[in-house]
Amino acid sequence: MFQQEWKDHGIRLVDGGRRKTPACADGKSVEMKCYLRSVDAKHSPIALPDGKGVTLGRGPETLVTDRKCSKTQVELVANLENRAVHVTQLGANPCSVGEAVLKKGESILMKEDQTLFLVNRLHPYTVMFKEDSPKPAADTGKINKKSPKNTITEPPSTSSKKTITDFFGASTSKGKRRIQHDNTSTGSSNKKPKYQDPKAEAGEEWDDSEEEEIARKLSHLQETAAKAKPSENPSQVSSTDERGVACSKDSWEEHGKLLLFNKKGVQASSKIAGFDIDGTIITTKSGRVFPVNADDWKILYPEVPRKLKELLANGYKVIFITNQMGISRGKLKPEVFKAKVEAILDHLGIPVQVFVATGMGIYRKPVTGMWDHLCNKANDGIEVKKEDCLYVGDAAGRPANWAPDRKKKDFSCSDRLFALNIGIKFFTPEEFFLGWKKAAFNFPVFDPRTINPSGQLYEPPSASLVSPSPEVVVAVGFPGAGKSTFFKEHMIPKGYECANRDTLGTWQKCVAACEAALKRGKSIVIDNTNPDLESRSRYIDCAKKAGVPARCFLFTATIEEAKHNNRFREMTYTGKGHVSVNDMVINSYRTKFVEPSASEGFSEILKIHFVPIFKDPELQALHQQFSE
């Protein structure tokens, strides 16, 4: 019957081996070969030997994971002499060649100018006949041993054969996938983590049905992505469902200190799985803390690709969220980092949206600017449901020796605090990818959520903030302690003048302003940090000379609160007033600080506590976020 079919098409059957074409001018015969080529370039061409049946379908050879496609979907037999391929449908769902749609058991001849769709007009292939070998990376077609015409004389090459493990990031062992705990998949010589729970130590196993479920869902996503129409605006809204339309092309966007990458195929979702990049998705190949060059990276754990694919298959949008301050500091070129991001995503082979904070400000984790941008502007209008979201990062505040072979403490807690600021679940990479138990961690000393808006403003409460007669009020407090805000709120409206080095420039000018105010019979506040006796005595002397009292207002905000306020000031800076000061200036205040005392010449010392006064609820919410 097989031979008859060929004859029906006027084709002479040629058994086995490669077809030798007539000799060339140099007398050597040229070998003709036939290849099946994926139109989407999903994999290397598959060799179709002359006259031998090759079955193909869902599986590692084609990378097709579509469950509608049988594992033995079609049988292909090449005829080199006639430059045609005989296609027989073996699977239940229709394959097609050109316009012809086949049924199970039906055959058709396919020519070079035609397209074979493996199933349901998806997964397109063409055939090519070449006289010189294109040196395919994979010669992966399965020779059909059952084919009546096949006498196999040479086994298919498996040298660079793609296995299912390449697709799912786990190694194969007779239908079970055993996760490897060394980094062989990334070419690393890293030791396997010693501290694991028994399940992880034994190697997590997952069976074919689990894998097939992920594959099925992923395939659906890929098909949706493939169908996405190119659009000018990749984040266009087009669905009322909890998933948006897949992004049709790769694109980078810049929003001030935020870089945003939309990988082709990214789909909006109400469920977000966020990941830090360095120390979470990747680590350095060199073993150094910071990468030595743009290529100095490898996937942190072999489990990473599979877990990410699992999330995608389960309807999550996967996003990467990274702080890259080096960019605004000029130490890292944006193009270099962009290329690195793209290389990581190409390696992972999945659609991910990437947020990069290039400097200080609202986009820098732990502040939620990047997340807010995602929710408000980069999720196709689909509402993000916090209860369905998670975030994974290695900056988790774990102390030194947090696990037997983990000596170093975490460099920060910013990832954990980022998740806390948003209000979503948090995991470390070891908890999420390896299933390790929760590690202990240290919480920051200062928690901005605990500031009491109705706390006591000053002590002693019996004191009066303002005086009916002229006086000098000398402030003492960290930069960022809230001195200017306090004076603007409580003293200046009551007629007090204000001398401030930020506006006047030097302490001499502040002294002059103080003397002038007193001469005019006015009270004045000295709104400087005034940490030591020397700085304070200048104004006490002024008061003495004018015969008025000098009081001290000691602002009690701690160094952590002051740094927090200072970061808040930077985030909300509108171009007017005070620019933020760096941490060195704040630390220097602490070094110089001498507790003020009445013996310096003060008639009274008031302690001023930080009591928030926010007219704008958004600013209040921002101030309540952990900022470092």
Ligand SMILES: Nc1ncnc2c1ncn2[C@@H]1O[C@H](COP(=O)(O)OP(=O)(O)OP(=O)(O)O)[C@@H](O)[C@H]1O
């Ligand atoms: N009571 C408050 N309520 C809300 N925000 C405040 C309050 N006090 C200060 N802030 C905010 O904290 C930041 C620092 O405050 P402020 O400039 O008043 O500090 P400062 O002690 O005067 O600093 P510096 O000594 O550097 O001038 C500002 O962004 C300010 O808006």
